[in-house]
Amino acid sequence: MNRPEDSEVVRSARHLLSLLTSGSTAGPSQENARQHPVQQHPVQQHPVQQRATIQTEMTRSFPVFFNKGRGKRRITSITTSKPAKILPVNIYLLPRLFDRTPKESEQLIHMQAGLGRKTMHLEENATYEEICAQLKEMYPKFQEIKGGWLLYKSSGGWGSRKLTLIPPDESGYNAKNLKTATNGFKGVIYIAPLQMELNTSALPPESESFNEMPKEKCQRCGVSYPLLILTTHINTCATNEDAEQTGDEAEQTNDADQTNDDADQTSDEAEQTKQATCPICQKEMSLDVIEIHASFCMGDREEPSTSGFSVPLTYTAEASNAAKATSMSPDWKIEPDKNKAASLYTKEIIRQHETGKSLLMAMDVRMDKEDQDRELVAFYKQNGIEWACPVRCKLQGDAAIGEGVTRHFFSTVIQRLQHGFNFNMGNTARTCLFEGEPGHLVPSSSQFLIESDLFLVAGRMIGHAFLHGGPRLAGVSQAIVHVLLGGSAETATVQIEDCPDHDIRETIKLLDGEAELSSEEYQAVLHLSLAWDLPGPTKENRKWLFERLLSHAVIGRRLRQLKQIRKGLKETRVWPLLIERKDVEIFLRENENSLTPSMLLQCICWPSYISENDDDNDDEDCSLEDRRRISWYLRHFIETASSSDLKNLVKFWLGWEVPEGNMVVEVVNSKMPKSSTCFNVLRLPAHYMDYSNFKDDLLMCIGTSEYGFGLV
Structure with a gap:
């Protein structure tokens, strides 16, 4: 006796068998009518629906056997992974560790030296070893790097931008790490050596670094050069060609390059006749530029000043001609005594401007110190002033007049720079532009003071007082003075006392020595290093990290301040003396400031x-x-x-x-x-x-x- 649940399956099988043997077209309902009496069912389904239901159920229960495919069911093979995607990455190899992205002039030098920017095609799952191997192929000089290297990225914007460290993983850099850090390889990734500097001299044209670069022939010598080298070669090739010509041959060649024989003489005579005199400054010049010159020439004209100070915009024509006729004597350059050399230079500058309008500074001694200091700052914030002109000062509320008042004015200026101004700027009761210990003063790191251009004011004050023989600012850190006067931050001798922030100083001092750092000390140094885009401390980089942290704490955070002070010194015309005579000191040491x-x-x-x-x-x-x-x-x-x-x-x-x-x-x-x-x-x-x-x-x-x- 058949089971009730198998009746439908059996009937379906019998029906299919009958169709195959007899070819009958009778449906299952007819077969059922011949073999079985008609039975009453509560619900009857159409045969097609029954077959569909059975097929669906069997397919769900036995998917391997009941499928839509024909023939044997083959075992599905393991699908192979897709090939890794190759992404273009912009790489820039730096010759040394930079704080900011290189300028355009530096970029050309780097590319001519086999460094600079290139495009690397990197697999999205590349490892550290694969990245290093590819960099060595792209940059032959990459193999010369010793002492480690790190990758940096730049922030958005135009021009020179700050470089930010891309921290490596435990196994070094890999493609996934770099893709995440650069938001999908956007921008340029910079490679910076940590403990050495690569040579930036130009490579020969046949160097393998220029294999993929397009080349063109020089029209003079017929030699093919890479496009980067061709620019420099054109000038060199022309110079060498001119140097090989001597005597009459050189003259004939120059004449042939310009014009032909008599036509050249005729054009020269015509040019000489096309001379005109400027009606303002009485200078002779070519007729084709006289109109442009006259539109900008000021001559002895003066523009009225809108401020309360008398500001000379230009010299008179007589003073300008006299200054040109009697150029500065070179005595200050060859004078062995530095003090006499400085005196000769400043007196010559003042003599050349003695006919200019005097600078008038009025200060009311009846006002409080805060208002007096604001007047000082307002005076030195004026733009377009010729600081070498004579100075006249007036003390309102005091009967004093003469040179002594001017001396008191310069003394007050330097005293305020030394000890601070008596007004509140940046939530401080006294605004100090220089901070730190005596003998180790550095410019303040206040962002508010930088944006207010107060260090430009400080540079004008220092140069103005020095130009007129006044007191000098004393006690400034020698590392700051070295960088301010054109020295490199890498060659500056920075002392731990130069760091004005005692918390930062104590953290940096933890790296001085060989004592093992505790967990708290390590975290303090690591937090400071990461905040300044430097790697964490290790046994190998401990000394290097100590010097880098100290240099950044003293110099790196004050580059904008030094730039403003340098600009102020240039405006007061004392900069040529400081550059030509390195022995002249515009800043006094602390021990030299005392009076015996x-x-x-x-x-x-x-x-x-x-x-x-x-x-x-x-x-x-x-x-x-x-x-x-x-x-x-x-x-x-x-x-x-x-x-x-x-x-x-x-x-x-x-x-x-x-x-x-x-x-x-x-x-x-x-x-x-x-x-x-x-x-x-x-x-x-x-x-x-x-x-x-x-x-x-x-x-x-x-x-x-x-x-x-x-x-x-």
Whole structure:
């Protein structure tokens, strides 16, 4: 007896068998009617629906046997992986570690040296070894790198941009790591050696680095050169050709290149006749440029200044011609004494501009210190000023006039640079442009001060005071001075005391030595290194990382400040002296800033000890004994005073802290010490009978120089 669940399957099989044997077209319903009596079912399905349902069920239950394909069911083979996709990557090999992307002029030099930018076709699953092998094929000089290398990427924008480190994985760089870091290989990937510098001299034309580069023949020598080398070769080839010509042959060749014989002479005569004189500056020039020149020539015209300062825009024609006729004497270049050389140069610059309009600076001594300092900064923020012109200063609220007031002005300027300005900028009660320990001052890293161009103001102040013989800024770090005056950051001697931030200093000092770092110390150094795009500390790079961190903390973070200060020095016309004479110091060392008694005593002109019976001696004059006594008091005060007291004395005496060789002492009948700063005269009362009273009154008087210029 058949199972109920198999009835439908059996009937379907029988029906298919009958169709195959008899070829009958009777449907399953007819066959069922012949063999079985008609039975009543609750629900009857159409035979086609029944077969579809059975086929679906069998296919679902036994997919290997019941499928749409015919013949034997073959075992599905394992599908092979698709070939790796090859992606173009822009690679740039640097000769050394850069902070920013190379400039256009540097890029040409790098490419001529076999470095620079190239396109590498990299598989998307390439490993570190495969990347290195491909780089060695592209860059033959890549094989010369010793001491490690890292990859960097640049931020968006135009021009020179900051380079950011691409950190490697545990197994080094791979294609997936680089693709993720560069957002799908967008931009350029820079390769930088860590502990060496590759040679940037141009390679010969037959170098294998130029194998894929298009070549063209030189029209002069007929030799094929790569396009990069061809640009330089054209000038060299022309120079060599001209150098080989001598005597008459050279003259004939030059004549043939320009024009033909008589036609050349005719054109020269025509050009000579086409000369005209500028109606403004009275200069002769070619007629084809006279109109353009006249539209820009200022001559003796002056544009009125909209500010409260008198600003000369141009020289007069007479002054300009006189300056050209009497060029600067080269004596300052060959003078062995650096101080005399600086004096010769500054006096020559001032002499050339003595006919220009004077710079007028007015300062109200009745205002508070904050408003006075704002006036100083506002004066030096003016653009278009010729700082070598004469300077006139006026103290409103003070009867003082003359050169002493100007000296007081320059003394105040340098003092504010040394100790800070009395106004609030950047949430500080006192704005200091230089920070750090005495002798290790560096420009502040405040972004607010940089964007306000205050370091450009500082450069103008330093150069202006130096140009007019005033005080010099003291105590600046020698590493900063080295880079500021054109030296390289790599050759600067940076000391740990030059780092003004004590937290950063202590972190960097952890790498000084060979003691093993704890986990906390390692994390502190690692955090600082990654913040400045440098690799983490290891045993191999410990010393190198210490130097890099220290250099960046002192110099790298202050390159924009130094650029502004350098620009200010150039505007004050002292830059040629600093470049030509490296021995001239515009910044004083901290130990050179102190004033000693011997330095001051050799500059003093003491009163003459004339006889009391001298006919020229008036009744009002002091006696010989008074002059001797007061002179001894002053000498004793100078010999026992501190350096700061001596500076206050000189400032009270002259108007600034710079001693001069004609400082005159006079003993007079008065109540308090006085000074005539314009004439370098110090007047001391004759009534003092003991040294203590003399010292107290003198200290009280010289302490007032901060509120005036010294004329009491």
